[in-house]
Amino acid sequence: MNDRMRSRGRSAIYTMAGMYFIYTAYQLFKERATNTGFDYILFLVIAAAFLLLGIGFIWFGLYKMNKIRKEDSKALEKKDL
Numbered sequence: 001m002n003d004r005m006r007s008r009g010r011s012a013i014y015t016m017a018g019m020y021f022i023y024t025a026y027q028l029f030k031e032r033a034t035n036t037g038f039d040y041i042l043f044l045v046i047a048a049a050f051l052l053l054g055i056g057f058i059w060f061g062l063y064k065m066n067k068i069r070k071e072d073s074k075a076l077e078k079k080d081l
Contacts, residue, residue, distance in 0.1 A: 004068065011064040018057030025050035 028047040035043050 014061030021054030
């Protein structure tokens with residue numbers, strides 16, 4: 001397996017991990033009604049952190065995929081010339 005394929009795989013894993021973080025944040029936020037006091041605030045803070053991490057992972061994964069795609073396009077254009 002070459003480095004380009006590994007990079008594509010990592011980018012996909014980053015994106016999937018981001019989706020999982022967002023799903024986890026949703027589950028934590030959904031269960032907020034069962035908590036009271038400090039636990040309620042703690043769960044909201046943790047859910048917000050997971051949401052931000054998820055968005056960051058998805059953004060980074062898609063950014064890397066787009067960067068690899070552009071590099072592949074340039075390589076194909078060079079090859080055709």
